[in-house]
Amino acid sequence: MTERVVRATSRLLVVDEHDRVLLMDTVAPHTGRPTRWITPGGGVDPGEDHRQAAIRELFEETGQVITDPGPVVRVDDFETPWDEADHTHGHAEFFVVRLPHFEVVDAHWTDEERTDIVASRWWTADELESTDEPVEPTDLAALVRSVLDS
Structure with a gap:
C-alpha cells in the first residue's frame, strides 16, 4: 500500500477588467509529460498559510504584487492522477484576485517553473467551456462563471 502524501496548494483565479481569467499551460508530472491549463498558484511552503502562499505564488509566477488574496472561494480535495508526482493527494484552496490586464513576467520563476510552464493566456x-484542451479543475468554466456572477 502506498503512503498517503497530501500536497497543500493555493490557486488564484486572476480576473482582468474584461472578465478573462489567467491560466498557465503547465507540464504534468506524468509519463509522456502532458500539459494542461491551470490557474496560477502552487505549494504552500513550511511556515506559510494558504493566504501567504497565494500572495507569494502570484508574485513568483506573474510578477504581480498583492497584499490580500481575498476570501477562499473553493476548496478541492482530490487524488493525484500523475505517476511521477511526489504526492498522492492534493488539497487546493482557491482565491479570486481582480487586477487590470497585464503580461506575465517570469523574472521570479523557480527553476521548476521554468521547466514546467509552457505558456500563459487570458x-x-x-473559451473555457468550448476548448478541447485539458483544463484543471475540469469544471473551471463553471467556477469562473460563479465568480463573475457574484
Whole structure:
C-alpha cells in the first residue's frame, strides 16, 4: 500500500477588467509529460498559510504584487492522477484576485517553473467551456462563471 502524501496548494483565479481569467499551460508530472491549463498558484511552503502562499505564488509566477488574496472561494480535495508526482493527494484552496490586464513576467520563476510552464493566456468563460484542451479543475468554466456572477 502506498503512503498517503497530501500536497497543500493555493490557486488564484486572476480576473482582468474584461472578465478573462489567467491560466498557465503547465507540464504534468506524468509519463509522456502532458500539459494542461491551470490557474496560477502552487505549494504552500513550511511556515506559510494558504493566504501567504497565494500572495507569494502570484508574485513568483506573474510578477504581480498583492497584499490580500481575498476570501477562499473553493476548496478541492482530490487524488493525484500523475505517476511521477511526489504526492498522492492534493488539497487546493482557491482565491479570486481582480487586477487590470497585464503580461506575465517570469523574472521570479523557480527553476521548476521554468521547466514546467509552457505558456500563459487570458481566457473567457466561453473559451473555457468550448476548448478541447485539458483544463484543471475540469469544471473551471463553471467556477469562473460563479465568480463573475457574484
